[in-house]
Amino acid sequence: xxxxxxxxxxxxxxxEAISSRRAIRAFRPDPVPHAAIRQILDxxxxxxxxxxxxxxxxxxxxxxALRLLGTELVRxxxxxxxxxxxYAYYPRQWREPYLARRRKVGWALYGSLGIExxxxxxxxxxxxxxxCFFDAPxxxxxxxxxxxxxxxxxxxxxxxxxxxxxxxxxxxDTCPQAAFCSYHQLISKxxxxxxxxxxxxxxALGYADPRAPENNFETEREPVEQFARFIDTLHSNEGRxxxxxxxxxDAQIT
Numbered sequence: 001x002x003x004x005x006x007x008x009x010x011x012x013x014x015x016e017a018i019s020s021r022r023a024i025r026a027f028r029p030d031p032v033p034h035a036a037i038r039q040i041l042d043x044x045x046x047x048x049x050x051x052x053x054x055x056x057x058x059x060x061x062x063x064x065a066l067r068l069l070g071t072e073l074v075r076x077x078x079x080x081x082x083x084x085x086x087y088a089y090y091p092r093q094w095r096e097p098y099l100a101r102r103r104k105v106g107w108a109l110y111g112s113l114g115i116e117x118x119x120x121x122x123x124x125x126x127x128x129x130x131x132c133f134f135d136a137p138x139x140x141x142x143x144x145x146x147x148x149x150x151x152x153x154x155x156x157x158x159x160x161x162x163x164x165x166x167x168x169x170x171x172x173d174t175c176p177q178a179a180f181c182s183y184h185q186l187i188s189k190x191x192x193x194x195x196x197x198x199x200x201x202x203x204a205l206g207y208a209d210p211r212a213p214e215n216n217f218e219t220e221r222e223p224v225e226q227f228a229r230f231i232d233t234l235h236s237n238e239g240r241x242x243x244x245x246x247x248x249x250d251a252q253i254t
Contacts, residue, residue: 017168022219024173024204025109025129026212027136032062032205036170037138040205043169044162049155055148056159059191061139069139069190070132073183077128083182086198105219112213130179136204141180141187143197156200163203173208177201 037060049055061069076083091098115122133139142160144152164174180187180202187199208215 013169014165017165021164021168021174022215023175024136024206024208025134025175025214026209027134027173027204027206028209029135029137030207032138032172032207036172037205040163040166040170040172043166044159047155047159047162049158050151053152053155055144055152056156057143057145057197059141059143059193061141061191062137065191066133066137066139069187072186072190073131073180074128076183076186077131078124083184085181086184087181087200089178089181108217108219109214112217114213127179130177131183133177133202133204134175136175136206138205140203140205141191141193142200142202143193144200146196146198153200160201160203167205171207172205175204177203 041058041060045054047056094102110116110123110126113122113126115126129135140163142156144156160176164176167174178201181199184199187193188195188197193199210216
């Protein structure tokens with residue numbers, strides 16, 4: 001079965017952009033044209049949102065402001081001064097299979113840089129690079145109004161994904177970063193973000209440095225059979241447990 005019409009160039013380009021997106025952790029200093037940033041955000045704003053409320057806000061940081069903010073945040077990170085996030089991004093109790101996946105990507109990153117177990121100083125310096133946006137020429141800070149509910153967080157996620165895919169379409173690279181939430185108070189102060197807005201994440205935007213070893217490892221993704229079920233028939237079972245859903249014969253259950 002053909003997944004898309006063979007002459008549908010749009011479908012091909014969209015799929016290529018999605019499949020080629022990677023988190024880049026070293027950027028070239030080449031500036032990103034202001035018009036390109038606006039084009040990316042304009043395209044990303046086509047993301048769906050509940051009742052079209054479009055709850056996302058973005059602060060675009062470049063130039064001297066980016067350099068000063070990054071320098072201050074890196075210094076804080078390396079000083080050991082712990083930040084405090086306002087929401088739990090990760091599970092409070094790690095378990096499998098998520099723990100193994102987290103460890104695998106972490107050691108793949110450190111391994112690409114020659115960082116070995118026990119080299120805590122080198123690990124800390126690599127983590128601190130988050131806060132200078134990995135030397136990207138553009139930093140994005142994404143916020144939501146504090147009175148928004150969980151649905152708006154879903155909306156923001158779709159908007160952020162659109163930003164990354166649109167950037168790929170223009171030959172640019174990105175790295176989505178939750179690390180900035182650790183220093184949300186300082187960032188809000190420096191960027192004049194109102195108190196009624198919550199910093200959700202940041203993102204580096206620019207051109208990948210192909211020579212950087214940390215850009216040359218690829219994270220794995222689980223096959224479709226591991227996270228999807230395909231159902232085309234419903235069977236009702238009016239027993240004690242109520243209606244029952246059974247899978248189609250070729251569905252794979254794991």
